[in-house]
Amino acid sequence: xxxxxxxxxxxxxxxxxxxxxxxxxxxxxxxxxxxxxxxxxxxxxxxxxxxxxxxxxxxxxxxxxxxxxxxxxxxxxxxxxxxxxxxxxxxxxxxxxxxxxxxxxxxxxxxxxxxxxxxxxxxxxxxxxxxxxxxxxxxxxxxxxxxxxxxxxxxxxxxxxxxxxxxxxxxxxxxxxxxxxxxxxxxxxxxxxxxxxxxxxxxxxxxxxxxxxxxxxxxxxxxxxxxxxxxxxxxxxxxxxxxxxxxxxxxxxxxxxxxxxxxxxxxxxxxxxxxxxxxxxxxxxxxxxxxxxxxxxxxxxxxxxxxxxxxxxxxxxxxxxxxxxxxxxxxxxxxxxxxxxxxxxxxxxxxxxxxxxxxxxxxxxxxxxxxxxxxxxxxxxxxxxxxxxxxxxxxxxxxxxxxxxxxxxxxxxxxxxxxxxxxxxxxxxxxxxxxxxxxxxxxxxxxxxxxxxxxxxxxxxxxxxxxxxxxxxxxxxxxxxxxxxxxxxxxxxxxxxxxxxxxxxx
Amino acid sequence: xxxxxxxxxxxxxxxxxxxxxxxxxxxxxxxxxxxxxxxxxxxxxxxxxxxxxxxxxxxxxxxxxxxxxxxxxxxxxxxxxxxxxxxxxxxxxxxxxxxxxxxxxxx
Numbered sequence: 198x199x200x201x202x203x204x205x206x207x208x209x210x211x212x213x214x215x216x217x218x219x220x221x222x223x224x225x226x227x228x229x230x231x232x233x234x235x236x237x238x239x240x241x242x243x244x245x246x247x248x249x250x251x252x253x254x255x256x257x258x259x260x261x262x263x264x265x266x267x268x269x270x271x272x273x274x275x276x277x278x279x280x281x282x283x284x285x286x287x288x289x290x291x292x293x294x295x296x297x298x299x300x301x302x303x304x305x306x307x308x309x310x311x312x313x314x315x316x317x318x319x320x321x322x323x324x325x326x327x328x329x330x331x332x333x334x335x336x337x338x339x340x341x342x343x344x345x346x347x348x349x350x351x352x353x354x355x356x357x358x359x360x361x362x363x364x365x366x367x368x369x370x371x372x373x374x375x376x377x378x379x380x381x382x383x384x385x386x387x388x389x390x391x392x393x394x395x396x397x398x399x400x401x402x403x404x405x406x407x408x409x410x411x412x413x414x415x416x417x418x419x420x421x422x423x424x425x426x427x428x429x430x431x432x433x434x435x436x437x438x439x440x441x442x443x444x445x446x447x448x449x450x451x452x453x454x455x456x457x458x459x460x461x462x463x464x465x466x467x468x469x470x471x472x473x474x475x476x477x478x479x480x481x482x483x484x485x486x487x488x489x490x491x492x493x494x495x496x497x498x499x500x501x502x503x504x505x506x507x508x509x510x511x512x513x514x515x516x517x518x519x520x521x522x523x524x525x526x527x528x529x530x531x532x533x534x535x536x537x538x539x540x541x542x543x544x545x546x547x548x549x550x551x552x553x554x555x556x557x558x559x560x561x562x563x564x565x566x567x568x569x570x571x572x573x574x575x576x577x578x579x580x581x582x583x584x585x586x587x588x589x590x591x592x593x594x595x596x597x598x599x600x601x602x603x604x605x606x607x608x609x610x611x612x613x614x615x616x617x618x619x620x621x622x623x624x625x626x627x628x629x630x631x632x633x634x635x636x637x638x639x640x641x642x643x644x645x646x647x648x649x650x651x652x653x654x655x656x657x658x659x660x661x662x663x664x665x666x667x668x669x670x671x672x673x674x675x676x677x678x679x680x681x682x683x684x685x686x687x688x689x690x691x692x693x694x695x696x697x698x699x700x701x702x703x
Numbered sequence: 704x705x706x707x708x709x710x711x712x713x714x715x716x717x718x719x720x721x722x723x724x725x726x727x728x729x730x731x732x733x734x735x736x737x738x739x740x741x742x743x744x745x746x747x748x749x750x751x752x753x754x755x756x757x758x759x760x761x762x763x764x765x766x767x768x769x770x771x772x773x774x775x776x777x778x779x780x781x782x783x784x785x786x787x788x789x790x791x792x793x794x795x796x797x798x799x800x801x802x803x804x805x806x807x808x809x810x
Contacts, residue, residue, distance in 0.1 A: 274780065275775060282737050283737075285790060409766045412767065424772040473787055481776075481780065624712065699723050702722030
């Protein structure tokens with residue numbers, strides 16, 4: 198077998214192993230624990246949080262953006278880790294005690310409004326779609342890399358593979374083994390990096406520290422400075438991007454719903470710490486791929502033009518591995534890690550989006566008398582419609598993987614984060630405030646493309662990928678003002694918040 | 704005899720006495736540590752550029768990385784983990800304290 202056949206073989210092997218292990222886990226669970234008796238523990242819960250989080254943006258997009266923008270790209274590392282602090286201290290335990298698992302359910306219950314629930318469901322679906330576009334771009338790039346086909350063909354094959362997986366796992370009832378998945382993703386990312394550091398002659402045992410010398414060499418030999426702070430963008434842009442990703446993390450629907458699979462509040466809190474550690478392991482490593490990539494290019498006498506660098510950025514991890522002469526099977530391991538991260542994120546998001554269409558829009562709003570069978574059919578149809586919509590957008594991807602993902606975070610940070618924050622921490626927030634806040638949040642997110650041309654100040658304060666620095670405080674103010682100007686929410690809800698969510702120790 | 708009904712109040716900036724006040728205090732402390740290290744440091748790097756302090760921040764190296772790059776890329780994620788641990792230890796402690804206090808009130 199040649200190198201590329203080895204890569205394809207390893208990728209298929211890894212994906213197949215997930216289905217087999219899933220089936221085995223299912224058989225064992227039903228024998229030993231019965232239904233729903235899954236015990237994961239704090240470390241297991243942390244691994245599940247991390248694997249739920251890992252996507253093409255983490256494994257491909259992050260290295261790509263650092264390769265392209267150097268220090269500016271670190272805003273992504275900080276935004277995507279620092280958001281967990283916000284999530285832990287402000288929302289995790291309280292949402293769990295509130296007892297509603299999905300964003301539309303929480304909004305429907307807390308604000309007692311069907312229109313608010315509908316808007317929240319549409320926003321959650323929009324976030325899933327944008328997030329999936331970034332994942333599809335990653336999957337398309339990996340497929341075109343492995344099979345040597347064009348990007349459009351790659352992304353179409355990728356979409357078919359994801360839908361097939363959903364059909365197979367739906368038919369067989371395969372559960373996702375997230376702990377195993379995290380282990381595979383982490384090993385698949387870090388082992389090739391160690392190999393790479395060794396090949397280039399750097400400290401390979403901990404390549405996260407070893408790339409420091411590569412960075413120095415890059416400057417000494419080629420005068421390429423990766424570390425210059427605020428070289429291309431301003432301090433405001435750095436902080437705006439970082440803050441947007443942080444509040445976006447706190448408002449991302451599939452992250453929020455993770456706290457319910459751990460047995461109790463205390464374990465849920467501690468599993469966030471483990472989850473953050475597991476995430477940081479990958480995030481400490483991603484810049485190394487970017488630096489090694491630039492160094493190998495420079496040593497080969499290639500200084501790409503900005504356009505060429507932008508085109509290559511998202512596949513910098515794979516290209517670097519190939520350019521450094523890593524064996525085909527190891528490149529396959531790297532591709533398998535990135536592909537499974539993107540693949541399972543898409544599968545999870547499409548299923549969640551489809552169930553939201555079926556439950557929150559069709560059943561709760563359009564047809565409350567729908568039978569179980571009709572709801573199931575809507576969910577299945579919804580999956581296909583969402584997958585097709587994502588595929589159409591992903592055929593002409595509007596930006597880099599990390600940039601597309603950042604837009605999803607901006608939307609989540611501008612809409613869902615304030616809704617949860619005030620919903621949990623301010624009993625006076627009401628349905629009118631919630632609706633006004635969500636609409637303002639959506640406007641803030643799309644302000645640059647819609648009004649940026651006419652009002653340059655809008656584009657400056659609400660950049661598409663980083664609108665939440667100005668957007669979130671604005672939405673909070675709107676929610677407070679509208680809530681105060683309208684009647685307070687029902688006393689039952691305020692008592693529930695006081696006694697159940699915050700008063701459990703009184 | 705009926706007592707006047709107590710009005711429910713939940714407000715992050717006016718927490719109730721007891722567990723909630725302790726919890727809010729630690730939340731605000733952690734958020735302070737989070738803001739200062741994340742954004743305060745970037746302001747510092749920006750404000751000090753072109754000065755001796757700026758040169759110290761960007762030229763001094765740790766693990767062969769310039770200090771500011773090391774601080775942002777490697778130390779901050781570690782700092783976030785540390786903040787989460789502090790928060791959890793403290794919340795575990797106040798939860799235990801208040802649950803003991805609450806149990807005694809039932810005696």
